[in-house]
Amino acid sequence: MWRxxxxxxxxxxxGVFLYRGLYLxxxxxxxxxxxxxxxxxxxxxxxxxSRQVGSKDYEGQVALLNVWATWCPPCRQEHPFLVxxxxxxxxxxxxxxxxxxRAAALEWLxxxxxxxxxxxxxxxxxxxxxxxxYGAPETFLIGRDGRVLHKHTSALTPEIWQRDFxxxxxEECGSLPCPLVEGE
Amino acid sequence: xxxxxxxxxxxxxxxxxxxxxxxxxxFDDPAMNERYRTLLxxxxxxxxxxxxxxxxxxxxxxxxxxEVYQKMAEGYSDDEIIDFLVSRYGEFVVYRPPLKPSTFVLxxxxxxxxxxxxxxxxxxxxxxxxxxxxxxSIT
Amino acid sequence: MIPxxxxxxxxxxxxxxxxxxxxxxxxxxxxNRHWMALxxxxxxxxxxxxxxxxxxxxxxxxxxDFSVRFVALHSNTALPTFYKFAAVWGGxxxxxxxxxxxxxxxTLGVSVAGRDQPxxxxxxxxxxxxxxxxxxxLFTLLTSNPFDRLPSVPLDGNDLxxxxxxxxxxxxxxxxxxxxxxxxxxxxxxxxxxxxGRLDRDWARWSRPWxxxxxxxxxxxIALGSWWAYYELGWGGWWFWDPVENSSFMPxxxxxxxxxxxxxxxxxxxxxxxxxxxxxxxxxxxxxxxxLTRSGILISVHAFASDPARGLFILxxxxxxxxxxxxxxxxxxxxxxxxxxxxxxxxDALLLANNILLSAAAGAILLGTLYPLFADALGFGxxxxxxxxxxxxxxxxxxxxxxxxxxxxxAAWRKTPPTLLRNKLKWPAVFAVVVGLVAPWIFxxxxxxxSTIGIVVGLWVVATSLVDPVTRAFRRGGTSAPLTRAxxxxxxxxxxxGLFILxxxVTSAFDVELDRGxxxxxxxxxxxxxxxxxxxxxxxxxxxxxxxxxFEVRRNGELVTVxxxxxxxxxxxxxPMTEAAIDSALHRDVFIALGQSLGDGAWSVRVxxxxxxxxxxxxxxxxxxxxxVAVTDKRYRLQPAERVERVPDLAPGAVRAQPAEGR
Numbered sequence: 001m002w003r004x005x006x007x008x009x010x011x012x013x014x015g016v017f018l019y020r021g022l023y024l025x026x027x028x029x030x031x032x033x034x035x036x037x038x039x040x041x042x043x044x045x046x047x048x049x050s051r052q053v054g055s056k057d058y059e060g061q062v063a064l065l066n067v068w069a070t071w072c073p074p075c076r077q078e079h080p081f082l083v084x085x086x087x088x089x090x091x092x093x094x095x096x097x098x099x100x101x102r103a104a105a106l107e108w109l110x111x112x113x114x115x116x117x118x119x120x121x122x123x124x125x126x127x128x129x130x131x132x133x134y135g136a137p138e139t140f141l142i143g144r145d146g147r148v149l150h151k152h153t154s155a156l157t158p159e160i161w162q163r164d165f166x167x168x169x170x171e172e173c174g175s176l177p178c179p180l181v182e183g184e
Numbered sequence: 185x186x187x188x189x190x191x192x193x194x195x196x197x198x199x200x201x202x203x204x205x206x207x208x209x210x211f212d213d214p215a216m217n218e219r220y221r222t223l224l225x226x227x228x229x230x231x232x233x234x235x236x237x238x239x240x241x242x243x244x245x246x247x248x249x250x251e252v253y254q255k256m257a258e259g260y261s262d263d264e265i266i267d268f269l270v271s272r273y274g275e276f277v278v279y280r281p282p283l284k285p286s287t288f289v290l291x292x293x294x295x296x297x298x299x300x301x302x303x304x305x306x307x308x309x310x311x312x313x314x315x316x317x318x319x320x321s322i323t
Numbered sequence: 324m325i326p327x328x329x330x331x332x333x334x335x336x337x338x339x340x341x342x343x344x345x346x347x348x349x350x351x352x353x354x355n356r357h358w359m360a361l362x363x364x365x366x367x368x369x370x371x372x373x374x375x376x377x378x379x380x381x382x383x384x385x386x387x388d389f390s391v392r393f394v395a396l397h398s399n400t401a402l403p404t405f406y407k408f409a410a411v412w413g414g415x416x417x418x419x420x421x422x423x424x425x426x427x428x429x430t431l432g433v434s435v436a437g438r439d440q441p442x443x444x445x446x447x448x449x450x451x452x453x454x455x456x457x458x459x460x461l462f463t464l465l466t467s468n469p470f471d472r473l474p475s476v477p478l479d480g481n482d483l484x485x486x487x488x489x490x491x492x493x494x495x496x497x498x499x500x501x502x503x504x505x506x507x508x509x510x511x512x513x514x515x516x517x518x519x520g521r522l523d524r525d526w527a528r529w530s531r532p533w534x535x536x537x538x539x540x541x542x543x544x545i546a547l548g549s550w551w552a553y554y555e556l557g558w559g560g561w562w563f564w565d566p567v568e569n570s571s572f573m574p575x576x577x578x579x580x581x582x583x584x585x586x587x588x589x590x591x592x593x594x595x596x597x598x599x600x601x602x603x604x605x606x607x608x609x610x611x612x613x614x615l616t617r618s619g620i621l622i623s624v625h626a627f628a629s630d631p632a633r634g635l636f637i638l639x640x641x642x643x644x645x646x647x648x649x650x651x652x653x654x655x656x657x658x659x660x661x662x663x664x665x666x667x668x669x670x671d672a673l674l675l676a677n678n679i680l681l682s683a684a685a686g687a688i689l690l691g692t693l694y695p696l697f698a699d700a701l702g703f704g705x706x707x708x709x710x711x712x713x714x715x716x717x718x719x720x721x722x723x724x725x726x727x728x729x730x731x732x733x734a735a736w737r738k739t740p741p742t743l744l745r746n747k748l749k750w751p752a753v754f755a756v757v758v759g760l761v762a763p764w765i766f767x768x769x770x771x772x773x774s775t776i777g778i779v780v781g782l783w784v785v786a787t788s789l790v791d792p793v794t795r796a797f798r799r800g801g802t803s804a805p806l807t808r809a810x811x812x813x814x815x816x817x818x819x820x821g822l823f824i825l826x827x828x829v830t831s832a833f834d835v836e837l838d839r840g841x842x843x844x845x846x847x848x849x850x851x852x853x854x855x856x857x858x859x860x861x862x863x864x865x866x867x868x869x870x871x872x873x874f875e876v877r878r879n880g881e882l883v884t885v886x887x888x889x890x891x892x893x894x895x896x897x898x899p900m901t902e903a904a905i906d907s908a909l910h911r912d913v914f915i916a917l918g919q920s921l922g923d924g925a926w927s928v929r930v931x932x933x934x935x936x937x938x939x940x941x942x943x944x945x946x947x948x949x950x951x952v953a954v955t956d957k958r959y960r961l962q963p964a965e966r967v968e969r970v971p972d973l974a975p976g977a978v979r980a981q982p983a984e985g986r
Binding site for chain 3: 215235281297312
């Protein structure tokens with residue numbers, strides 16, 4: 001009678017899924033923003049509070065938005081690479097300073113170098129929530145039409161840059177560095 | 185006169201700080217508070233190891249609690265707040281899986297198990313009711 | 324030296340386990356009594372060497388031997404001695420060693436208690452247990468050796484995770500492991516029944532204590548874990564449907580079904596294949612739990628450090644053990660059918676419903692726990708399945724079961740006259756409905772449909788559990804026989820269930836949660852109590868520094884208690900930890916935890932008032948005691964006369980022990 005065979009079959013099917021599961025990464029959460037328009041925002045500049053920094057600043061360009069904070073050790077680790085990246089001028093990098101203290105953040109940029117065209121200061125984290133940020137560091141790649149092309153959580157390394165970001169930038173621009181859009 | 189103005193200014197400046205302590209942790213109205221706490225338990229802290237934002241000390245959990253509080257205060261409904269968060273963090277962030285084709289098995293599962301169990305019960309009972317009652321099985 | 328001794332002991336234990344598995348099983352197959360007899364000695368030897376290995380690891384902890392990697396990772400010179408010992412099971416490798424030692428202990432127990440069982444039977448049981456032992460010991464030795472040394476010895480250790488530095492947390496894993504691992508015994512009994520092709524009343528009678536025993540420990544272990552989470556994690560929650568929690572709950576549900584199914588098998592010889600299947604599944608779920616917590620496959624606060632290689636090994640073991648037993652089941656179970664009838668209104672039918680509903684519940688929980696994995700593997704993306712889903716799924720199966728519980732206790736075997744049931748159950752039903760409808764309004768001023776159903780059902784279970792004891796107490800010199808321990812045990816255990824249902828319903832529906840920022844001198848009201856915040860001061864503990872808050876709690880103007888929650892920072896790893904302050908009483912808990920400092924002496928605090936939450940732990944305790952009372956019933960202890968007459972074969976018609984009356 002085949003009802004006695006059902007338990008073995010169930011276990012076998014379960015076994016297949018469990019085996020597959022060993023090689024999945026349950027902690028990896030893809031961002032629902034990828035492929036959608038990036039959230040618009042306007043925040044005080046970290047260095048000069050009377051100025052506003054926001055999505056308008058990189059409109060029409062391919063840009064990086066890097067979410068960082070002084071209390072975040074991996075941010076410290078990726079920082080030298082960001083400085084290097086900024087120097088190479090491939091893509092402009094904008095910073096979003098998240099849940100942080102202005103003085104500490106300024107000192108950090110002073111000592112470690114400032115790769116950002118401008119840094120927005122988001123002490124309450126309202127803008128970060130809009131971007132679906134849940135940890136630092138996170139780096140977003142934004143396309144010329146304002147869509148989010150890619151989101152990377154955790155520290156940015158040369159390998160990840162090569163593997164995940166450059167191909168998408170090349171696809172978007174056709175050549176590097178990205179040519180500016182007319183009227184910029 | 186100046187002293188008076190200064191004193192009032194100090195009071196005015198201090199007041200938001202005083203309010204900041206009271207606000208954004210809960211509502212005074214018990215019904216709203218209850219709704220707030222229930223909603224918090226439906227939302228998963230994205231960075232934590234399987235806790236809701238009601239049960240976590242992580243900065244993102246605190247940010248999201250505040251976000252939910254503000255939205256509720258602005259009059260958003262529960263569904264609207266959930267949609268707001270899902271559109272930014274993905275479906276991972278809610279503990280109640282949405283009902284859609286990929287979750288039919290999940291939502292239908294318990295009901296299916298009960299139905300199968302019910303059928304089995306009826307069948308076995310019909311069979312056993314036919315058999316002699318005083319018979320016991322000893323091998 | 325000692326760690327090496329421990330390591331060597333473990334190797335010896337593994338060899339003995341292999342012998343314990345191979346020789347008796349082969350011997351039983353071919354009829355070699357020498358080999359079969361070796362089972363007992365092999366089991367004893369394996370236990371001795373496991374115990375030596377365990378002691379060696381404990382010794383390394385107690386002497387601060389940081390050259391052993393496991394000790395260095397989980398201990399510290401400043402750690403209190405009690406926790407140094409508990410740290411043995413505070414991490415993956417050590418807890419695995421504990422697992423194998425517990426299994427060896429259970430095996431020894433079965434071996435000793437089964438002295439008078441036929442050799443063909445006991446040797447197979449011990450042989451199957453040996454297979455499991457060997458598998459886990461190999462896993463330990465090859466991938467998770469607790470005795471690995473570090474190339475350079477650190478000056479001091481990493482310290483035990485502060486979350487584990489707590490009495491309840493020390494007891495919770497051992498209780499749980501003794502329960503989990505103990506389910507291997509019914510598993511072995513079931514496989515033996517399949518191998519021999521015979522399942523009779525003796526088998527049922529022998530197996531019952533070995534199901535109830537682990538079940539008691541599982542009940543206590545799960546309750547301890549829940550209680551610990553409640554007072555230690557500082558949020559007032561007591562069950563999260565976390566994958567690791569579910570991993571212990573599914574075996575519990577299945578073991579409960581097994582206990583009840585065994586009752587039918589013993590009494591009437593029915594449900595044999597159900598019983599076997601449940602025994603196999605209960606242990607398989609235990610083992611699945613071991614896999615889920617150690618493979619990194621699911622996200623959980625409880626999970627040990629993950630490693631796909633280890634995960635693969637355990638998965639292989641799981642599929643071998645579980646799959647192997649189920650293949651045997653597929654081949655042999657159909658030969659176990661039996662004659663015997665019953666009608667709808669009978670204990671048999673109700674226990675069948677019990678089997679079905681508990682299995683459905685376990686199945687539903689398994690589905691919910693693994694669904695994120697299924698979805699991810701099938702490319703549906705990351706979804707989360709949490710308390711909102713689990714609560715619905717669980718209640719769907721458990722509410723009908725709880726309602727039937729009351730009837731099942733009083734139904735007779737085969738067929739119950741409806742009038743008998745009506746007379747017995749009339750007053751409990753009236754009591755449950757009337758009090759259930761009215762009480763919430765009296766005590767809380769409000770009620771919801773769900774909470775009312777829960778309270779009515781809880782009261783119903785409590786009342787029906789008390790019918791027998793109460794009527795016996797009031798009927799003097801009656802003709803009915805005195806209640807056996809088994810009956811007392813059943814009434815108590817079900818009373819425990821009722822108390823638990825009441826606690827869970829009331830505390831979920833009527834608790835008060837309030838988060839707020841407060842300054843010294845602030846006064847506020849919550850849940851009928853008035854709170855006054857007096858401020859926060861610094862205190863020092865043995866291995867931590869803390870901010871301690873002082874809160875006065877008043878009711879109707881009178882001081883009830885002063886609560887002092889702490890926000891600790893453990894010095895070695897600099898982990899912050901919240902210690903909530905709880906005032907416990909039977910009818911409610913008042914719970915305060917500190918949040919964060921807001922500057923200027925102001926703090927954010929979490930206040931909870933939880934009515935009837937003690938009923939949760941009380942219910943579980945009463946359940947466990949009920950189980951203990953039932954398992955010490957005299958019919959599980961062999962009478963002296965039987966020992967002499969025991970025939971060394973499971974031949975039909977041989978002398979059988981008569982079950983005690985009443986059950």
